[in-house]
Amino acid sequence: MMMRGGPFGGGPIDRSQIPAGPKPVRRVVRLFRPYRGQVAVVAVAILFSSGLGVVNPLLIREVFDNALFTPTGVHVQTLAFLVGLMILIPIITGAIGVLQTYLTNRVGQRVMQDLRNSLYEHLQRMSLRFFTSTRTGEIQSRLANDVGGVQSVVSDTASSILANIVILTSTLVAMLIISWQLTLLSLVLMPLFLVLTVRVGAVRRRIAMETQKSKAEMSAITQETLSVSGILLAKVFDRQKDEIARYRAESQNLADLTVRQQMVGQAFFAMIQTFFSITPALIYLVAGLMISRGGSAAITAGTLVAFTTLQSRLFFPVGQMLQVTVEVQASMALFQRIFEYLDLPVDISDRETARDVPAPTVRGEVRLEHVSFSYVQPNEPPQAATTPPSLVVAEDGHKARAGWRRWALEDINLEVEPGQLAAIVGPSGAGKTTISYLVPRLYDVEQGTVRIDGHDVRDIRMGSLADMVGMVTQESYLFHASVRRNLLYARPDATEEELEAAARAALIHERIIEMAEGYDTVVGERGYRLSGGEKQRLAIARVILKDPRILILDEATSALDTTSERLVQAALRPLMEGRTTIAIAHRLSTILAADVIFVMDRGHLVERGSHAELVRRGGVYARLYHEQFGDGTVEALCQNGVVLSSGQVMETTAAQTAGAAA
Numbered sequence: 001m002m003m004r005g006g007p008f009g010g011g012p013i014d015r016s017q018i019p020a021g022p023k024p025v026r027r028v029v030r031l032f033r034p035y036r037g038q039v040a041v042v043a044v045a046i047l048f049s050s051g052l053g054v055v056n057p058l059l060i061r062e063v064f065d066n067a068l069f070t071p072t073g074v075h076v077q078t079l080a081f082l083v084g085l086m087i088l089i090p091i092i093t094g095a096i097g098v099l100q101t102y103l104t105n106r107v108g109q110r111v112m113q114d115l116r117n118s119l120y121e122h123l124q125r126m127s128l129r130f131f132t133s134t135r136t137g138e139i140q141s142r143l144a145n146d147v148g149g150v151q152s153v154v155s156d157t158a159s160s161i162l163a164n165i166v167i168l169t170s171t172l173v174a175m176l177i178i179s180w181q182l183t184l185l186s187l188v189l190m191p192l193f194l195v196l197t198v199r200v201g202a203v204r205r206r207i208a209m210e211t212q213k214s215k216a217e218m219s220a221i222t223q224e225t226l227s228v229s230g231i232l233l234a235k236v237f238d239r240q241k242d243e244i245a246r247y248r249a250e251s252q253n254l255a256d257l258t259v260r261q262q263m264v265g266q267a268f269f270a271m272i273q274t275f276f277s278i279t280p281a282l283i284y285l286v287a288g289l290m291i292s293r294g295g296s297a298a299i300t301a302g303t304l305v306a307f308t309t310l311q312s313r314l315f316f317p318v319g320q321m322l323q324v325t326v327e328v329q330a331s332m333a334l335f336q337r338i339f340e341y342l343d344l345p346v347d348i349s350d351r352e353t354a355r356d357v358p359a360p361t362v363r364g365e366v367r368l369e370h371v372s373f374s375y376v377q378p379n380e381p382p383q384a385a386t387t388p389p390s391l392v393v394a395e396d397g398h399k400a401r402a403g404w405r406r407w408a409l410e411d412i413n414l415e416v417e418p419g420q421l422a423a424i425v426g427p428s429g430a431g432k433t434t435i436s437y438l439v440p441r442l443y444d445v446e447q448g449t450v451r452i453d454g455h456d457v458r459d460i461r462m463g464s465l466a467d468m469v470g471m472v473t474q475e476s477y478l479f480h481a482s483v484r485r486n487l488l489y490a491r492p493d494a495t496e497e498e499l500e501a502a503a504r505a506a507l508i509h510e511r512i513i514e515m516a517e518g519y520d521t522v523v524g525e526r527g528y529r530l531s532g533g534e535k536q537r538l539a540i541a542r543v544i545l546k547d548p549r550i551l552i553l554d555e556a557t558s559a560l561d562t563t564s565e566r567l568v569q570a571a572l573r574p575l576m577e578g579r580t581t582i583a584i585a586h587r588l589s590t591i592l593a594a595d596v597i598f599v600m601d602r603g604h605l606v607e608r609g610s611h612a613e614l615v616r617r618g619g620v621y622a623r624l625y626h627e628q629f630g631d632g633t634v635e636a637l638c639q640n641g642v643v644l645s646s647g648q649v650m651e652t653t654a655a656q657t658a659g660a661a662a
C-alpha cells in the first residue's frame, strides 16, 4: 500500500527524530493561552454558524413535505416563510463567518509572532558555543521555514477542527433524526477512513521532517556558498562546479520530497471523494427498496432530499478533518524542531545575585585564578565533541579526560593591573583567543575564576560586564548599513560630535568624509567595500565610542601594507591609553610596548615577564620571537612616532636585553 514507506522512503528514516505523543500538542495549545478571550469568541461563533448549517436541509424537508407537496396542495404562506428563513440563515452564517475569519487570523498571527519572537530572543541569549557549533543556515531555516511552516496550522487548524466537529455532530444528529437506518448505511466505511488517516498522517509527518531537514540543508549551503567569503573561496579554488552539483543534488532531494509530501494521501482523498459521490445513489436505491417493501412509510420525498443534502454536508468536514489531521501531524514535526531550539539551555546568563558595577568605579584589574576551560562540555557525548578522541591523543598528547576530553586552558593564573598593557603570545592553538573570550564571559570557565576588580565576572550583570569590556577582534564585523549606524552600534545615544571625535581618534574620519555620502555611506556586507585597514580603523572607532575600561585586542595576523599598518597602529594608541588592555599580540611593537607578556603554550601559561627578561631566559618566548621577528621579517614599527626597520628593532631589543641583564 502507498503508506508502507517504500515509495516515500528516500532512505532509512531516523525515527528518534520523529516527534510523537501529546506533549508537543499540549505545548502548541499553550501558545494560545494569552488569547483565550478571542479564542472563546471564535468558538461561540463557530458553534453558532456551523450549527445553523443543519437548519437548511431540515427546512428543505419542510418545504417539500409541508409546503410544496402536501395532500392539500401548495401552502403559499408556509412556503414564503420557509423560503424567507432559507435566505436569512446563510446571510447570518456568512456574517458570522467574516468575523470568525478575522479573529482566527488575528489570533493565529499573534501566536506566530510570539513564536518567532521567543525563538529569536532565545537564540540571542544563546552563548557563542551554540553558534560555533551550529551552521548559520540551519538556524535561519528554523526561524524562517519551520516557523513559516506551522503558520497554516496555527491560524486555521484549531478553528477548522472545531467547525468540522460541530458540523459533523450536528449533521449526524439531524441525519439520525431523519432516518437512523440510512445514517448507519452512510457511516459504514468510517472506521476504515479513520485507520487510513492515522497511517497517512504518520507518513506525512515523517516526510515533513525530512523536507524541513532538506530545507535547512539548502539554506545552509546557500548561506555558506553565496556569502562573500564563500564565493571567494569557491572561485579561488575553482570549486564552483562542485558547489553547483551539491546544490543541485539537495535541490532535487527537496523537490522529490515535496512531490511525495503532496502526493501522500491524494489517492486516499480521491477514495473518499468517490465514496461521497456515490452514496446518494446508494441511498436512493436502499430507500427505494425500503419503500417498495412497505417497511418504511416515513421515507418521504422531502426526507430523501433532506437526507442526501445533509449527507453531502458530511463530505466537506470529513475530507477536511482528514486533511487537517494529516497536516497537524506534519506540523508537529515542525513544532518539534522549533521547540528543540526553544528548549536549548541558555548556558551563560545572569545569576540571580548578579549586580551592576557602575562604570565610573571600574578600575580595570583583570585576574584569572586557576582557570581551566574546555570547548567540549562534560556532558557532551563523544561524537559531538569537536575533536575526535583518536585525534586528541594522536595530535599532541594533550591531557585528555575520559579518553577524549581536553582542556583548551588548564590552571591559568594571571593578573593584569589597571591601565596595564598585557600581551598574550604563544604558538597557534595555544589558547590565547580562549583567554580573551573568558573575560567578557563569551564562555564560562569550568574551573577557577575570572575576576574584574576582585568581582567574579559571573557575579556581574552581563549588561554591566559588556559595558566594561570592549573587544577589537581580528575580523572586524560591520553591518550592511551606513558608517554612522555601524559606529552608533557601540553607543546609540552618541552625539554627532562624539561620533566624529571617535572617528578622528581612530584616523578614519578623513577617509569617511572622502566617501560618496560621508557618514551615510553604506558599507557592504561585513564591510567588504572597505579596505582591511579601513575596516579595522572603523572597528577601533566603534570601541573608542563605547569607551570600555578594559580592552581586549586580538591583533590581526594578516599583514596590512606598511601605510595601513601604521595607521591602524596609530589608531590603536589612543584606544589603549588609560585602559587595561589585553592584547593577543602578533606585532612586535605591541610586544615591546607591553608592561607584561604572558606566554601560552598548549593551554598552559609557560612564561611571563617583560620582553627583555623573556628573551634572556631563552625559553618558548625567545624561540617564538626569533622565529617570528628574527629572520629579517620587515615590520614597520611605529614607536613614539618613529618608524623603525626590523634591523633597528633587533638592535633596540638587543639593547633592552643587555639593559635588563645589567
Ligand code: ATP
Pocket (backbone or CB within 6 Å): 132, 375, 376, 386, 408, 426, 427, 428, 429, 430, 431, 432, 433, 434, 435
Ligand atoms: P591562534 O593564534 O591560532 O588564533 P589561539 O592561541 O588563539 O590560536 P585558541 O583559539 O584559543 O588558540 O584555541 C585553543 C584551542 O582550542 C585550539 O586547540 C583550538 O583548536 C581549540 N578551539 C578553539 N575554538 C574552539 C571551538 N569553538 N570548539 C572547539 N575547540 C576550539
